Amino acid sequence: MIQIAIFLVIGLALVGFAVGRGRATAFSVGRTAAAVRPHSRPNHHGAHVLLWTLVPALLLLLLSSALVPPLVNDAVLSSLPAAQRPQNPMDRAALLDEVRSIAAGESSGGFIAASNSLVPAYKVASAKFNGIATGLILLVAVIGGLFGFSRVRPDFRARTKVERLTMTVLLLASLIAILTTIGIVGSLLFESMRFFSMVSPLSFLFGTHWSPQASTGAAVDVTAFGAIPLFWGTVFIGAIIAMLVAIPFGLMSAIYLTQYADPRVRTWLKPTLELLAGVPTVVYGYFAALTIAPPLRDFAVSIGISSASSESALAAGLVMGVMIIPFVSSMADDSIAAVPQAMRDGSLAMGATPSETIKRVLVPAALPGIVGGVLLAVSRAIGETMIVVMAAGLAANLTLNPFASVTTVTTQIVQLMTGDTEFDSPKTLAAFALGLVLFLVTLALNIIALRVVKKYREAYD
Amino acid sequence: MTNTQDTSTLKMTARNVDIFYGDKQAIKNVSIDVSMEHVTAFIGPSGCGKSTFLRTLNRMNDTISSARVTGDIRLDGEDIYSSSMDVVQLRARVGMVFQKPNPFPKSIYENIAYGPRIHGLATGKSEMDQIVEKSLKRAGLWEEVKDRLQDSGTALSGGQQQRLCIARAIAVDPEVILMDEPSSALDPIATAKIEELIHELRGRYAIVIVTHNMQQAARVSQRTAFFHLGTLVEYGETSDIFTNPREEKTKDYITGRYG
Numbered sequence: 241m242i243q244i245a246i247f248l249v250i251g252l253a254l255v256g257f258a259v260g261r262g263r264a265t266a267f268s269v270g271r272t273a274a275a276v277r278p279h280s281r282p283n284h285h286g287a288h289v290l291l292w293t294l295v296p297a298l299l300l301l302l303l304s305s306a307l308v309p310p311l312v313n314d315a316v317l318s319s320l321p322a323a324q325r326p327q328n329p330m331d332r333a334a335l336l337d338e339v340r341s342i343a344a345g346e347s348s349g350g351f352i353a354a355s356n357s358l359v360p361a362y363k364v365a366s367a368k369f370n371g372i373a374t375g376l377i378l379l380v381a382v383i384g385g386l387f388g389f390s391r392v393r394p395d396f397r398a399r400t401k402v403e404r405l406t407m408t409v410l411l412l413a414s415l416i417a418i419l420t421t422i423g424i425v426g427s428l429l430f431e432s433m434r435f436f437s438m439v440s441p442l443s444f445l446f447g448t449h450w451s452p453q454a455s456t457g458a459a460v461d462v463t464a465f466g467a468i469p470l471f472w473g474t475v476f477i478g479a480i481i482a483m484l485v486a487i488p489f490g491l492m493s494a495i496y497l498t499q500y501a502d503p504r505v506r507t508w509l510k511p512t513l514e515l516l517a518g519v520p521t522v523v524y525g526y527f528a529a530l531t532i533a534p535p536l537r538d539f540a541v542s543i544g545i546s547s548a549s550s551e552s553a554l555a556a557g558l559v560m561g562v563m564i565i566p567f568v569s570s571m572a573d574d575s576i577a578a579v580p581q582a583m584r585d586g587s588l589a590m591g592a593t594p595s596e597t598i599k600r601v602l603v604p605a606a607l608p609g610i611v612g613g614v615l616l617a618v619s620r621a622i623g624e625t626m627i628v629v630m631a632a633g634l635a636a637n638l639t640l641n642p643f644a645s646v647t648t649v650t651t652q653i654v655q656l657m658t659g660d661t662e663f664d665s666p667k668t669l670a671a672f673a674l675g676l677v678l679f680l681v682t683l684a685l686n687i688i689a690l691r692v693v694k695k696y697r698e699a700y701d
Numbered sequence: 702m703t704n705t706q707d708t709s710t711l712k713m714t715a716r717n718v719d720i721f722y723g724d725k726q727a728i729k730n731v732s733i734d735v736s737m738e739h740v741t742a743f744i745g746p747s748g749c750g751k752s753t754f755l756r757t758l759n760r761m762n763d764t765i766s767s768a769r770v771t772g773d774i775r776l777d778g779e780d781i782y783s784s785s786m787d788v789v790q791l792r793a794r795v796g797m798v799f800q801k802p803n804p805f806p807k808s809i810y811e812n813i814a815y816g817p818r819i820h821g822l823a824t825g826k827s828e829m830d831q832i833v834e835k836s837l838k839r840a841g842l843w844e845e846v847k848d849r850l851q852d853s854g855t856a857l858s859g860g861q862q863q864r865l866c867i868a869r870a871i872a873v874d875p876e877v878i879l880m881d882e883p884s885s886a887l888d889p890i891a892t893a894k895i896e897e898l899i900h901e902l903r904g905r906y907a908i909v910i911v912t913h914n915m916q917q918a919a920r921v922s923q924r925t926a927f928f929h930l931g932t933l934v935e936y937g938e939t940s941d942i943f944t945n946p947r948e949e950k951t952k953d954y955i956t957g958r959y960g
Contacts, residue, residue, distance in 0.1 A: 580803070583805060584764075585761065585797075585799060589797035590792065590869065590870065591792040591820060592819050593789050593819075596819050605805070605806050
């Protein structure tokens with residue numbers, strides 16, 4: 241019934257648009273010299289009528305979707321004799337759920353004895369309240385439309401009003417990602433607070449022993465939440481090994497592409513490289529775990545490192561570095577290309593070789609942009625999840641040995657949040673604290689990186 | 702077309718030079734001589750090819766992949782487009798100053814030291830200090846910047862930046878200095894300083910200057926070449942060109958009929 245109302249309202253709104261527009265068109269068509277010059281175009285008048293039909297009715301629809309179910313529930317429950325009403329809110333909800341699904345034809349019979357007998361009462365109440373809601377919505381749409389239509393006059397400033405609403409919608413669109421982020425931070429903070437009420441922040445941030453899976457049920461070992469091995473693993477893989485791969489190769493590829501590549505080579509090489517940034521990270525994860533890790537382990541064993549594991553920091557870090565190459569390359573490419581041609585000419589005109597020019601003028605001049613790009617790449621690498629989940633392992637080792645298994649913040653979040661989750665145990669809540677730390681670190685990196693890049697852009701403007 | 706010749710001091714000679722950008726011919730059959738003791742000015746309306754021709758004298762056109770040069774250009778009798786001529790060495794001998802000042806985003810000191818360092822002209826810090834001081838003095842910038850050599854070169858005023866670029870070119874001890882409209886981005890006072898500087902540098906270096914400002918050509922040069930639509934219309938003593946041009950076209954341009 242409500243669905244029909246929605247379609248009707250939309251239909252009414254379209255009719256309103258056509259009628260409002262038609263009437264407004266008539267102003268200009270038959271206008272005499274003495275008449276008022278219309279302020280807005282016919283389309284604005286049409287849109288104004290359309291909005292008056294649509295918006296109040298849709299707001300009422302939202303309101304009714306919040307109000308109708310409780311009203312129906314109350315009616316259903318009051319049809320039961322007082323003695324049979326479930327006292328427990330959970331039982332009540334379960335009963336009403338069953339009644340609803342039987343009435344909707346989704347299930348044939350309920351587990352709770354009373355539910356079948358309540359179906360007719362539910363249907364009656366539902367029809368009644370939904371009917372009222374539908375009627376009200378249509379009424380509001382018609383009234384709104386008529387009101388909007390009554391304001392279609394040559395001197396009415398429909399355009400101003402329509403444009404103001406359009407602007408509000410545009411503003412909301414731009415705010416939605418920001419508001420969502422604030423919501424996420426809020427929930428992270430809230431759950432982290434609960435975690436920190438059980439485990440002290442100091443022992444979390446500075447402890448070196450991590451084995452949250454050992455705590456089960458009520459027996460909480462608060463010393464098992466030392467996250468240092470995780471932070472180290474994250475830095476080791478994301479900021480050290482991956483960057484050892486990504487920075488030199490990314491930079492060299494950018495230098496080749498901007499300085500040496502034939503335009504024809506550049507036109508296909510650069511998009512191809514950027515295409516690699518779109519490969520799902522789980523694919524890289526497979527590659528790291530199945531193709532890179534085993535030979536690395538064999539190699540380590542052959543050179544006498546017996547502790548080498550088939551899940552190693554090196555395998556994950558190397559592949560992550562390859563994944564980040566396009567990122568670094570693209571940022572470095574932009575920065576080097578943004579160095580004015582005059583710098584390059586100035587250096588070449590003094591008899592510098594192209595390679596001296598690149599090393600001593602172009603790269604130093606582009607350095608802030610390159611550093612910014614690297615910081616963004618680090619922030620991406622430490623937040624990266626799939627590769628490390630698949631290739632880095634789960635053991636929280638505090639080690640410098642790249643052939644050993646280490647674990648990262650993101651891997652542990654996945655571990656803690658999959659399987660049995662108990663939202664009152666520090667084991668699960670630790671994931672939020674880890675998430676909060678990760679969020680804050682990547683946020684800080686991004687802020688620094690963007691400021692560095694911005695400052696550098698201004699240098700040549 | 703005649704060439705004003707003084708064979709004993711000829712530094713660069715160009716004979717029958719054609720320059721193409723792709724299919725478009727930018728310079729048609731130009732022959733010109735550049736001598737040691739004269740400042741040579743190239744004048745002509747925009748797009749006449751004077752800058753293009755200047756840039757072939759130290760092969761800066763090599764950086765444009767579609768540019769192609771034919772003909773014969775010699776530095777001290779050596780063909781600069783022959784395979785035995787190394788372009789890096791050529792540019793160390795034939796320096797260039799650009800239209801827009803382009804100091805590197807480094808300190809004033811490092812801007813000057815850049816060239817001597819890559820060419821290995823100084824063996825120690827004190828020797829480098831001397832080169833920097835000498836170059837800045839020759840460019841008339843020393844008094845203004847001697848107390849702030851570590852400041853960024855880009856923080857100087859436009860005129861100072863241009864003199865820094867000239868000092869930078871001098872520092873590698875070139876034989877020829879090419880100047881591509883060196884004062885077109887500067888105010889009159891800074892322009893006057895550059896012109897004064899050109900006077901002082903004359904004799905020590907062969908100087909070729911491209912300018913769209915005819916008064917400037919008259920003030921700073923002893924030889925003037927007038928380019929029009931890619932051809933060299935007239936080349937001779939600056940005083941002759943400005944007071945008694947042989948070609949009608951030159952006269953029209955000089956008197957402001959077009960350009």
